[in-house]
Each structure stands twice: as C-alpha cells, then as structure tokens.
Amino acid sequence: MKKYITHFLCLLVVVLSACAKKETSEKPNIILIYVDDLGYGDVSCYGATEVKTPNVDQLANEGLRFTDGHCTAATCTPSRFSLLTGSYAFRNNAAILPGDAPLLIRPGTATLPSMLQKAGYKTGVIGKWHLGLGDGVINWNKEIKPGPLEIGFDYSFLVPATLDRVPCVFVENRRVVNLDPKDPIKVDYSKDLNYYPNGLEEPNLLKFKGDTQHSNTIIDGISRIGFMSGGKAALWKDEEIANVLIDKVKNFISQNKKDPFFLYFSFTDIHVPRDPNKQFVGKTKMGSRGDAIVQMDWSVGKVMEILKQNGLDENTLVIFTSDNGPVIDDGYYDKAAQLLGKHKPSGPFKGGKYSAYEAGTRVPTIVWWPKMVKKGLSNALVNQVDLYSSLANLTHQKVTGKDAPDSFDMLSTWMGNTKVGRKTMLEESFTLSVRDGDWKYIAPQTKKTPDWLANKDIAVGLQQEPQLYNLANDIGENNDLSKKNPQKVNEMATLLKNIQDKQTRQNN
Template identity: 30%
Template sequence: MKLTYFFSLITSFAGLLNLSSCTSKVEQKAENPLETKPNIVLIFADDMGYGDLGVYGATQWKTPNLDQLAADGVRFTQFYVPHAVCSASRAALLTGAYANRLEIFGALDHSAKHGLNPEETTIAEMLKQNGYATGMVGKWHLGHLAPFLPTEQGFDSYYGLPYSNDMWPHHPEVKGYYPPLPLYRDTSVIDTLDDQSMLTTNYTEEAIKFIEQNKDEPFFLYLAHSMTHVPLFVSDKFKGKSEQGLYGDVMMEVDWSVGQVRQKLEELGLAENTIVIFTSDNGPWLSYGGHAGLTAGLKEGKGTSWDGGIREPGIFVWPGHFPAGKVETQAAMTIDILPTLAEITRSKLPDLPIDGRSILPILEGKEMEPKPYFAYYNKNELQAVIYGKWKLVLPHTYRSIPEGTEMRNDGIPVKYHMLTLDKAELFDLSLDPNETTDVGADNAEILAKMNQFAEEARADLGDALTESEGTGLRKHGRIE
C-alpha cells in the first residue's frame, strides 16, 4: 500500500511538470477537463451548395471567414448528408442515425402531427447529460408541436423558426396554404415574420448572447441558419455587395455570421477550447436559378441522391487537436458527428442503435477503413451507396431541370421533369466526381461488394424501391 501511494505521488508530480513519458494520451486527457469537455459550435446552413465557399470554388462572392475556418482546420472534399431534404437531413445530423430508421421523411410543415420521437437521443441530450449547457438558434424542422420542440429534445434554450422559411403565406407556388411564419423563443411564439431581412443578423446576435451567458461552463451551440434557403433575404449590411446578386449577398452574410461567432470566441478566450463544425443540410435548390447555390460541377442538386444533392462542405476546427489546413479526401457523413463528439467528450452514446461512427482518427490526420454510407430519399427509397471513392447509384426516378430551360433570377422556380435510371451504375468519384461514366463492367469485385452493402441496408432499413421491409426501423413521435 505504501509503495502504491508513493508511486501515485511521483506520477502526479511528473504530470504537473509535464515530464511523464509513460502517461498515455487518453490518461492525459482525463486529467484535463478542458480537453475532455471542449465547447462545441455546430453551424448548419440550409440548401448551401458544395461550391458555395471560396475554398470550394466560389468566385462571384467572397467567404473570407469560412475560408479562414478551413485554413484553421480539416476540410473534407467528400462529406455527405444521407438525405437531400430538410427534415430528414436534420434528424440524421442530430441523432447519428439515418432518418428513415426514425420514420422521418421529407420536409415537415405546419400541418404535420408528428416529429422526432422524444425517445431518440440528440447531440444536445447526450451532451446535456455530460454537464453541457445546450442552446439552439435557427431552423428546427423536426416537429413544431409542443412535444417535439428543441427544448423537449435536450436544448436549454431555443430561438428560431420551427420549419423552412418558405413555409409562409408568400410562397410563390402555393399562396394561401401556409399560415404566418412563427418565430419562437423556447416554447412560445414571440412574433410572426413578414420580412426576413434581419433573420441572419438576429440569429447571430442570439448565438453570441448564448456564448456570453455560458462562457464559464462547457456549452454546445447549434446554429442552424435559415439561409441560403429561398426566399432569400439579406440585411442592408450586405445588400448589393457581391458580384453575383442576391444569393451572393446572402452567402456573404452567412460568412459574416461565422466570423462574428469566432470573433466572440476569441474575445472571451474560448477559441482554443472550442470545436467549430460547419456544413449544410443538402445541396442547392437548382430550380430557383440565380437564387440557388453552386455544386462546383457535381451532378444535380437538392432533392436528388447524386452528389450535387448530398455532398456538402464539411469543415472541422479544434486548435491544437485537428491539423490546420488539412484537406481530407476520406469520405464521411453527418451521422458521424454525434459519435465523434461522444468520443471526444467521453459522453454516453444513445441507448438506441445509431448508424454513424467516430471519425476522430480522420480528424487527427489518420487513415480509417472505409465505411459504407447510404443515401435514402422519398419514402424510404435506397438510391445510392457510397464506399470510399466508390459510389453505386441504384435504379430510381429523380428530378432534373430539362436541358435548355431558361433559368430565372426572381425567386420563382422553373419546373423539373422526372428522369429514370434504369440500371445501377458504379462511379469512381476520385476520377469522375461528376458521375458521368459507369465503370461497373470493369470493377466486378467492387460492384459485388457494393451490391452486398445495399442488401444489408435493405435488410436493416428497408427499401421501398425493392419492396424490402427493414427489421431495424423505429417510429416517429405522433399526436393524433
């Protein structure tokens, strides 16, 4: 006993002097609460294209703050969402599970009687159980009725819109269907919006207020911008500032917002101990022409499982932990964020099964074995499988803009037409990111492997296209 006590004293003293070479990295983290409970800021844009940031190819507007974010951390070139539509994408992000597993499809509106099941564990609930203050600012879209609001899903506070900002009386195609657009604080409607020009600014101010109020304890801030979803609105600060027009102005204001949040973290001395993550829910809504973002040449956009609809900017920053300026080509998905944060913060994973995995090794500059990812759309249609550089697109019908269509720049969409992919096609995304050339005939072994992944997904999650019923499905929450 005396020998053990003596050894304990020696080890503790060496740790204080930072001289111990035998203490593992995990043990060192356990002794430093700043490393095991970093602050977390998750910024989620809406309908932003893969090519909308300067570091991803944008040239008609400037995004200096987002470009700096990428310079300070890890920037993925193959970062995905599993669903190219609002509610489903958000459910997957916050739970680490495919939204079809949770029975969340499409985009919920004011008439929905259901939402994310309270039995599911969100990132906020996971971190709250581990001593974090949790706050949400922005677009929720996982149920507007009382049992499904953010404050019932692990968030201490909420300020924002319950669903998409186009779900209001001024919708260009369904005038009169939607009620006035409600703005919430916690569980109460505090206003209805007839003008959204200050929305990004107000979100930013609320985000900064949350950081200031919780600067002395670990916090999780989920900032889910309504922009760049149509209808586009921008404050006078950025009106007319871009070469492109209104969409570029809006992008510049979102970029400004990111800069304001990071500046506040710096002012409060929190930047070194804060993880900042930036991505978006799906690709650009191409039918809106000049009011839609850029895919950087990727095929199709929002509402499709081609890469233009599901590949997004993905940036992760944690000073001193994630390498700065790292361009990461390994594939990852938003369902990986929850388990990654769980590993970093040593939080308990949800009791119910999830689909993501921790990508902390990738973020630390290491290689990981590829993982199959699945893209689902409509009501449980398995449309694509992604495995490293490979992508198998399965037979399905998808929307596209007819060739030769004259695009608009006034917030009014053009009409899609439907195309059908009759047979599965395999793409090598490292050589063909635009998904133009089927290489299945030359890669029989990988094609068989991808088809096996698809069969495993059908057995677990189901697939409406093949009338497969999955055994791992759960129910959403519902009020009758």
C-alpha cells in the first residue's frame, strides 16, 4: 500500500510541476523597451551602416523583426498615452506636454500595467515619463501624486518629462530623489527664477548652445526649457543617466524575479540634449547623436545580460521599439546635422518626428522570446496600440466595455504565428492620417503649423489639400494620387471619420 501511495505522490509532484511550468510559460515576464526618437534606419538590423548596434541586432536575429511596425503618433506624449491605454491619443486631446503638466492618464482609467496587475504581475516603469504628474501645480518638495502608482504601476523611477525640460531631477515613486528640504525646488515655465544661470545670458557656460526655446535654466552645462530653482543635491548628471537607469532595472528585476513582472523601460536616449557617457563619446563619426545610439544599444545589452544573470532569459518576452520617428536638429546645436554623413535615420521613408509621412510612426519593432516567438521577418502591419489587448490575451485577461477602445488582439501576429496584421490603422501627427492596406491618406491640415516646427528640416506633410499614396509602389510617398483618384480619397476620408467617431472597440 505504501508503495502505491509513494508512486501516487511522485506522480502528483510531477503533474503539479508540469502545471506550474505551463502557467509560467503562459505568463512570461514582459519587458517593453521604449527608445526615444529612434528612427527606422537608426539601427544596423534596419539598414544603418554608419553605426553598429550589435545588441539590438541580436534581438532581431533571435526574434521577430517587423518591417511595418508603428507607434500611434509622430510625437512622444501621444504615443505613450496610446501605448499604455489602448486608445488613440486624439480621444483625450493628448499633445506634447510641458514639464509641469498634470497627469494625463486619470486614475481609474484602464491601463496596460493595471490590466497586468490583475493578472498577477508586479509592474514597474523606469525612465522617461512625459505623461504629466499631479493634479495641478506640482509641489516638488512633497509627495507627488497622482502619478504612475495611481494608474497601475507598483514601482516608478522617472525622468518626469524629458531631458530638455526642468526639473532636472529623478522622481522615485512619489518623491524627488536626494532632495534636500533646506533647498526646495521651484519650477516656472514663464519667468526666470534667477537661481541658476540661463543659456541666453551666459552662453559661455554651455557644452553646446540651444535655440531660444531651449536656452532657459542651465543644468549640467546644458540649457533647458523652463526655469528652476533649488534642488542642487537632487540634480542629475546627463552622462550618468544611462547607468542610473540600468541600476534601477537591475534592482527591479532581481527584487521581482520570483513572480511575473512587467517592466516599461522608457529610454531617455536618443532624445536631445544628447550628452552620452564618456565611454561612448567618439564611437561613431556622427557626433553625439551617433554616440547616443551606441549608448542605447549598450543599455539593451545590459538588460539582456541582467535577464540571463537572473535565469530569466527563457521566460521573458522583450518588445523593442520607439515612440516616434527620428529628428536630427531638435533645439540644440550639437552638429548632428553636419555630421550625419551617409546615415539615413528614416531609412527609405519620408519625414521623421512630427511628420504625417511614414517615418513619423514607422519605427524599429522587434519581439523576442525564443521559446515562443517564431523568429524571422514579418511584413505584417502592427501598431503599439494593440499591445494592450494582445498582452491581455497572453495573460488570460478580458478587455471589455470602453477599455482600450482602439486596441485589437493581434497576439498571433506579434508572436509570428501569422503574417496577417492590421488592415486599417490611424496615424497621428499635426493632422490625422489613415492606412488601409497599402493605401495611405493624409487629411488636410486644419490647425496652424507651430512656428517652431517650421524651423525643422523635416517633411511634415501638412497641406491644405488631402494627400493619397499607394505604398506598394511608392514607399517614399512621392507620388500624390489624390487628384487622379478622388473616389479613393472619399473612401479613405470616410474610413478616417468612422475611426474618429467610434467610442468602443470593434473588429479590425
């Protein structure tokens, strides 16, 4: 009898172990690597020849690389809003936020991290935020809320807005890191607080000059947008930011490796101001922008190294992508344009950051999970807005009601089990565009072009008349077919309006 009981217990252990293993494989750790301003042609696996990105290339070689992968918008705040909510940003009038804006995603909104929390995940965000904090005027010297912890994250370590905006401090959970209460922080975006020097009055203090907008308070030899006083002990050092963020990633992963975790690792590279660590300076012939790409690639390698050191590399899904297309000159005279050489940040596409053309939203997109993702190349049309519903499927969560209204379950496409992607997709810039297969429609411009945008050397695609392109034989969007095909223009305009008018998720 004891023999049978022993055999039964052994069999039970095997069954339970198998079930546990199956559950683990069904709920992998998820790391979303979100690079800032990285263009389609900025990494070597997408065609770059003037800069080498071996760590990103390894992800692509071992994973699935998409040639038609998109963020939702050609600027950062809208893309980040869509990524985390599964909703197009125009539904919330989301636009590029100032550094002291209130939290854009309101508490109670269904978000990607809050959905994954329900699935048993520990959730963290590390890096650039730029989705606002607080409810109104922020007191940087007290608890800052609402913020990431109120919309689904268990842990946060933030650059509150962007590197080119004050305050130049880190916020961990709800507090400014290393803040001295005897040296309180004040932030003002309208008047000089006369505490730190500013770039217009003391250009001799600058590592490199900025345009008028970027010539306010000088921190670490770089002039920023906006004015700041106090907080000297809390100020970041630009060239150390990549190291600081990697240390926080290492801590988050090691502390949460026993349970499934979701990490939204939002890079500050390669956004301006570009001041990479000394170990990367001179690694390319393209100056600080090229060197920042190398630093970005190093950070990717460190993430993968941390996973392996913790024995998590076999059960972690890594998604690598960018928040919008590339920009060369974005407010600082860092010689990025002069040193570009043969490098083509947008690859074969027209436009870049801010643009309605393809390079505004078509960005490097790689999915890595060797055990489950079918490696190779996919030409399927995919969009970051669909990660919400796709990861809900992966983790056995239901998306119902008004949650994630624009997010479709495309898990099979993301995993490489099908080459069929989206048929239609909206793209946001300073106008709206829509894709329908290979057809691309750009709606007429209805708002005045911002003065600062007129100074960018980017084809933004803003015109008073509609534009129509067929990407199948015109990938560079050089042949406008709107005059020759008015019926198709009307069809596409109607499709765009239907997307705008819908309020709940519908079939793709």
